Amino acid sequence: SDVYVLDNKLREDLERLKKIRAHRGLRHFWGVRVRGQHTKTTGRRGRTVGVSKKK
Secondary structure, eight states, X not given: OHXXXXXXXXXXXXXXXXXTTOHHHHHHHHTSOOSSOOOSSSSOOSOOOOOOOOO
């Protein structure tokens, strides 16, 4: 029961951040890291696209 209440509060807080267009809310919306981590190389999802080799 307590876990459900906490989960609901977090969800509402994220919705509030998205609604007021806060940076944190937008990053949640985009699905990228929120807490200041580097995202250039880490946390990549999906298949990598290779470069075709010249003959």
